[in-house]
Amino acid sequence: MFRVTKAEKDELVTNCDRFRPLKHSTVMPRAFVEQGVAMLSSVLNSDRAIEVNIAIMRAFVELRKISSSHKQLAQKLREIEVRLEDHDESIDAIFEAIQQLMRPPEKPRKPIGFEVKEPKRRYGKK
Numbered sequence: 001m002f003r004v005t006k007a008e009k010d011e012l013v014t015n016c017d018r019f020r021p022l023k024h025s026t027v028m029p030r031a032f033v034e035q036g037v038a039m040l041s042s043v044l045n046s047d048r049a050i051e052v053n054i055a056i057m058r059a060f061v062e063l064r065k066i067s068s069s070h071k072q073l074a075q076k077l078r079e080i081e082v083r084l085e086d087h088d089e090s091i092d093a094i095f096e097a098i099q100q101l102m103r104p105p106e107k108p109r110k111p112i113g114f115e116v117k118e119p120k121r122r123y124g125k126k
Contacts, residue, residue, distance in 0.1 A: 001036045003028045034060045 004012070006028065013023045022029060032040070037056045044053070 001030050001032050004031050032056075 009022060009028055013019050034057070037053060037060070040053065044050070
C-alpha cells in the first residue's frame, strides 16, 4: 500500500465523479498494489472478502493487459516516427517541384532599344 501523490489525486478526481469528495481533502488517499491485495486475501477469510479479492485481482490482470497494449502501441508509433522522419523533407521537395511545374513559364522579354552589331571581319584585313 502507498500514498497517492497530489497530482495523481487530482487526476483521479478529474476523471472519476465518484471521487469528488476527495477534491478538497488535505489527506492523500492510500492505494493498494497488486501484491498488497494478494497479501490481504491471506488475512481475510470471509466469503465476501474472497469474492472481492478475486474481482480486484482480475481488475489488476486487465490493467496489465491494457498497459501492455498501450506500450506496444507507443512502440509502434515510435517506429513509424523514426521511419517517416526523412519523409518530410522528401515530401517538401515533391511539393516544391509540383509548384514549379504548375507555374506558367516565363516568356522571354523582347529587349528594348537597338542592338549594336559588329561588322564582319575578313581574315587578313584590319
